Amino acid sequence: MSTATLRRRTARPGTRRPRRPGRTRPNPLAGAGALLWLAVVAIPLYVLLVATVRRGEDYTAEGPLALPSDPTLDNYATAVENGLLGFVLNTAIVTAAVVAIVAVLSATAGYAVVRSRTRWTDGVFRTFLLGLAIPSQAVIIPVYLIIVELGLYDSLTAIVLPTAAFALPVCMLILVGSMRDISEELYEAMALDGAGPVRTFLRLVVPLSRPGLSTVAVYSALQAWNGFLFPLVLTQSHDKRLITMGLFEFQGEYRVDVPGLLTAVVLSTVPIFLVYLVARRSLVRGLMGVGGK
Structure with missing residues (x-):
């Protein structure tokens, strides 16, 4: 009697044969869906x-x-002649300032929330997160009046401050979740070495929170780079325009230069796309740690 025949006779009724490794059933529906999405x-x-x-x-x-x-390639030359590089430079300045402010404030505030385990701190943190429910469109008039009273109207600073403020709640949530994943034993080891809160923050928390910080940097950079409402309301000079407002240079009174406009869109997305390519892995790890422990 052959081995195959013996296996068939001794096999229990109702059991399935194990599939051979490397062989899968075709799924035409999934393939069609993938092609449609492509x-x-x-x-x-x-x-x-x-x-x-x-x-x-x-x-x-x-x-x-x-x-x-x-x-x-005339469309690229026309985009440069219409001042696209100046718009990109203004947008880069605003984006760098927003990322710096949000990273510093959200990291220090998140560290205080994680290490200060009091009801008062938790209450402040939850109140701070109420900013997630407030859209910028609902408070644009008060923001405009505040900017005018501060004498910052029609300046890049007028765009930086509210953009950073509305990005802070999400960034705080991300960094608090990332910092809560740091083991308590590591904090105790730093304390035994005589490290104070500042040294612990710089030597322990910041290095271990790099995925969260990368997520915060990319998120706040996207908010600043793609922002439209604040540049529209808080600036009016041609030399203070950001890239989102500079695209209007390709729209005439009776026609729109569609190839020129799309060329400007492509050129404007290159810098932020490069930032995403550099930080994409840290971005994914940071978003996975949002929930915390």
């Missing part, structure tokens, strides 16, 4: 990138999905 993502990207090398009359006559008949 088309949803790829078609807008194709239209965006191809339009940057097309002329305005070619885009209007043949439509957005047609291949460029006469590729050109």
Whole structure:
């Protein structure tokens, strides 16, 4: 009697054979869904990138999905001539300032919340998180009046301060969750070495909270780079415009230069996309630790 026949006879009724490793059942429905999602993502990207090398009359006559008949880089030169680099520079200054303010304030405040285990501290933290429920559109008029009274209207500082303020609640939540994952034994070891709160914060908390800090940096940078409401309401000069307001330079009174506008959009996304590529792994780890212990 062969071994295969013996196995079939001794096998229990109702049991299934184990699947061979490396073999999976085909799933046509999942494949179709994946192709559909790929088309949803790829078609807008194709239209965006191809339009940057097309002329305005070619885009209007043949439509957005047609291949460029006469590729050109004039749209990139036009974007630079219209002051795009100045808008990008202003946006970079605002973004760097917002990231610095949010990182410092959320890290120090989160450290105080985690280490000061009192009802008063927890109450302040929960009250602070109420900012998550307040949209910036609901308080834009009070923010405008405060900025005017402080004499900061039509300046980059007028954009930095409210942008950082509205990014702080989310960043606090992220860093508190990240800092709560630090073991209590590590704090005790630092205390035995004679380290004070400042040294413990700089030598222990900050290095172990790098994923959370990276998440905070990327989130606040996105908020500042893509912000539209505060630049629209709190500035009016051409030399104080950010990239979101500078895109209006490609809109005329009776027509819109669609290839030029899309070229400016592509150029404006390159810096923040590079930031995301550098910090993407830390960003994912930081978001996974939001819940804390």
